[in-house]
Amino acid sequence: MKNKLEIFKNAPLLLDEPEVQQLLAYCERLEDELVEFKFEKTNNKELIMLDMLKEVVKSCSAIRQQEMEHERFGYELPDYSEAIRSLSSYIFEMNRNSKLRL
Helix, strand or coil: CCCCCHHHCCCHHHHHCHHHHHHHHHHHHHHHHHHHHHHHHCCCHHHHHHHHHHHHHHHHHHHHHHHHHHHHHCCCCCCCHHHHHHHHHHHHHHHHHHCCCC
16 A cells, blocks of 8 residues: 555645645544544554554654655755654554553
């Protein structure tokens, strides 16, 4: 399955369209609901960790894609401190909610 941003790699300007932004936000909500459903269905900590790692990898991939686009179009590279804070918050929240003992 393709990363949803990869679908637009040949037409990055479409990402600025409001309808595309709504679609991406809707996909994010569906992905979150799917993850929550998996957690409710099973309390297997290994599956929780696997899903968490998949989300981290997906986030890193999106950041790399964004960096490539910035370089391609000559924009200043983004400040990654907010992305790192968000990622850290996500990991700690998953740890707390799932009692993973990280």
